[in-house]
Amino acid sequence: MNIDLFVNITSRAWALSILSKLHAGVAGRQAPLLAATGASRTAFAQSMDHLITVGLLERNPGYGHPLRPEFRLTSLGISAAAIANKIQSVACDEDQDLLRRSWTLPVLTSLHTPSRFNDIKRNLPSITDRALSQSLKTMEVRSWVCRSVDEAARPPRSIYAAVNAGAVISQATAPEISFV
Numbered sequence: 001m002n003i004d005l006f007v008n009i010t011s012r013a014w015a016l017s018i019l020s021k022l023h024a025g026v027a028g029r030q031a032p033l034l035a036a037t038g039a040s041r042t043a044f045a046q047s048m049d050h051l052i053t054v055g056l057l058e059r060n061p062g063y064g065h066p067l068r069p070e071f072r073l074t075s076l077g078i079s080a081a082a083i084a085n086k087i088q089s090v091a092c093d094e095d096q097d098l099l100r101r102s103w104t105l106p107v108l109t110s111l112h113t114p115s116r117f118n119d120i121k122r123n124l125p126s127i128t129d130r131a132l133s134q135s136l137k138t139m140e141v142r143s144w145v146c147r148s149v150d151e152a153a154r155p156p157r158s159i160y161a162a163v164n165a166g167a168v169i170s171q172a173t174a175p176e177i178s179f180v
Contacts, residue, residue, distance in 0.1 A: 001079060001080060001083060001176060001177055001178070002177070002178050002179075002180070003106065003109070003110075003123065003124065003177055003178065003179050004126070005054070005080075006083075006105070006106060006109065006173075006177050007103075007106045007124065007126060007127075008054055009051075009054065009056070009080060009084075010102060010103075010104070010105045010106060011050075011102050012046060012047040012050045012051075013039070013043055013047065013100040013101075014037055014039040014043055014044055014047035014100070015047045015050055015051055016084045016087065016088070016099065016100075016105070017037045017039070017084075017088065017096075017100075018033060018037060018044075018047055018048065018051060018057075019051070019056065019073075019077065019080055019081040019084035019085070020081065020084040020085040020087070020088040021033055021036045021037060022057075022071075022073055022077075022081050023073075023078075023081035023082055023084065023085040024085055027069055028060070028069030028070060028071040028072050028073075029069055029070050029071070030044075030048075030070060030071075033048075033071075048071070051077070052071075055074055055076055055077070056073065056074055056076055056077035056080050056081075057071050057072070057073060057074065057077055058071070058072060058073075058074050058077075059071060060072050083173065083176045083177075086172050086173075086176070087099070087105065087169060087172055087173060090165075090168050090169055090172050091165065091169060092165065095142075095165055098138065098139070098142055098144070099169075101135070101138070102131075103124075103127060103131050103132065103135040104135060104138075104139065105169070105173065106124050106127070107120060107124065107127075107132065107135045107136065107139070108139070108144070108145075108162055108166050108169050108170045108173065109170060109173040109174055109177050110123040110124055110179070111145065111160060111161060111162040111166070111170050112162070112170050112171065112173075112174030114159050114160065114161035115159070115160055115161075116157055116158065116159055116160070117132065117133075117136075117158060117160070120132060120136075120160065123179045136160060139166055142165075142166075143163065143164050143165075143166075144162065144163065144164060144165055144166025144167075144169075145160055145161065145162055145163065145166055146160070146161050146162075146163045147159070147160055148161070
């Protein structure tokens with residue numbers, strides 16, 4: 001999967017959770033998915049519409065029977081759901097609020113090796129300086145990212161590295177995402 005699609009998927013709070021639940025075998029109907037994710041109805045509906053627009057989910061054309069799923073994964077959605085499930089399996093329950101933020105996962109994926117601010121920004125062309133800075137600060141507070149200063153460089157440069165839970169998530173996503 002390319003980074004632009006990954007950024008697009010993670011731009012909705014519940015999209016990753018929905019994909020993960022579908023991969024894990026939760027029925028592709030609204031009520032079971034809503035209960036499994038714990039999302040509000042509005043946020044859930046927006047995330048579902050977004051996933052359909054992106055082309056990862058589709059409405060089941062044969063829907064009509066009460067036991068037949070309303071939604072099903074597309075071929076692209078199957079691979080995205082596998083990645084989402086991989087991320088959800090390595091993350092703790094208390095980490096879910098941070099994972100639902102727009103730029104957390106793309107920034108962590110970019111930090112599979114220690115990087116400078118501009119290197120991260122180069123990997124994520126659509127991110128603004130402010131969004132990247134806030135994301136890094138939020139993850140630093142949660143001890144997902146460690147900031148160190150390279151004193152030998154002139155001028156001194158900050159180097160960011162994924163640590164603890166952030167490193168585990170970064171190593172799970174990095175092989176699946178291409179930055180080209």
